[in-house]
Amino acid sequence: DAKTTQPTSMDCAEGRAANLPCNHSTISGNEYVYWYRQIHSQGPQYIIHGLKNNETNEMASLIITEDRKSSTLILPHATLRDTAVYYCIVRVQPGDDYKLSFGAGTTVTVRA
Amino acid sequence: NAGVTQTPKFRILKIGQSMTLQCAQDMNHNYMYWYRQDPGMGLKLIYYSVGAGITDKGEVPNGYNVSRSTTEDFPLRLELAAPSQTSVYFCASSKGGMNTEAFFGQGTRLTVV
Numbered sequence: 001d002a003k004t005t006q007p008t009s010m011d012c013a014e015g016r017a018a019n020l021p022c023n024h025s026t027i028s029g030n031e032y033v034y035w036y037r038q039i040h041s042q043g044p045q046y047i048i049h050g051l052k053n054n055e056t057n058e059m060a061s062l063i064i065t066e067d068r069k070s071s072t073l074i075l076p077h078a079t080l081r082d083t084a085v086y087y088c089i090v091r092v093q094p095g096d097d098y099k100l101s102f103g104a105g106t107t108v109t110v111r112a
Numbered sequence: 113n114a115g116v117t118q119t120p121k122f123r124i125l126k127i128g129q130s131m132t133l134q135c136a137q138d139m140n141h142n143y144m145y146w147y148r149q150d151p152g153m154g155l156k157l158i159y160y161s162v163g164a165g166i167t168d169k170g171e172v173p174n175g176y177n178v179s180r181s182t183t184e185d186f187p188l189r190l191e192l193a194a195p196s197q198t199s200v201y202f203c204a205s206s207k208g209g210m211n212t213e214a215f216f217g218q219g220t221r222l223t224v225v
Binding site: 087100 | 116145147153154155156157171200202204206213214215216217218219
């Protein structure tokens with residue numbers, strides 16, 4: 001499995017952009033980068049995923065470096081409701097591609 | 113469209129009792145998963161299924177059993193409950209393949225005393 005490394009925690013101010021880094025230096029060419037978040041006591045929620053190109057949806061943007069060894073999730077205008085644990089996940093190789101493996105994630109606290 | 117539904121939401125078991133955690137999805141997804149999350153920790157995969165009649169172990173299968181007789185349902189059975197099984201249990205489903213997202217239920221909070 002390609003493993004990921006994320007900071008344990010980070011704070012950001014309400015209304016500002018939150019940039020969440022993730023390192024995945026052992027990622028393989030056909031593995032996707034996924035981001036999920038878990039708001040306290042709730043089930044994880046899908047945010048976004050990408051392979052090589054940058055991606056944007058209504059929740060966030062995903063920037064993947066050209067060498068694909070790292071990525072950044074951007075929450076453009078953080079709100080208090082974005083306080084959550086954010087998980088960066090790399091999907092494993094085909095033949096084993098139905099498993100999602102969650103690490104410890106980054107605890108993001110948005111402050112007023 | 114209910115998504116992934118888990119029942120019950122809360123349960124207290126005595127040591128040695130058994131119970132079944134129910135999970136149902138209405139999205140016609142082939143892949144279903146059971147995770148547990150201990151306080152302050154990440155999610156750990158217990159069992160998963162890639163289709164009706166097919167199940168396989170995840171990282172922490174000991175003390176649990178699953179079955180997948182239909183596409184919609186994926187119950188998790190706890191036999192001889194132990195305090196170490198006190199946790200929040202999440203069920204999830206996905207269409208499958210590398211380029212799909214998973215949908216999670218709201219969890220079952222289980223306490224074994």
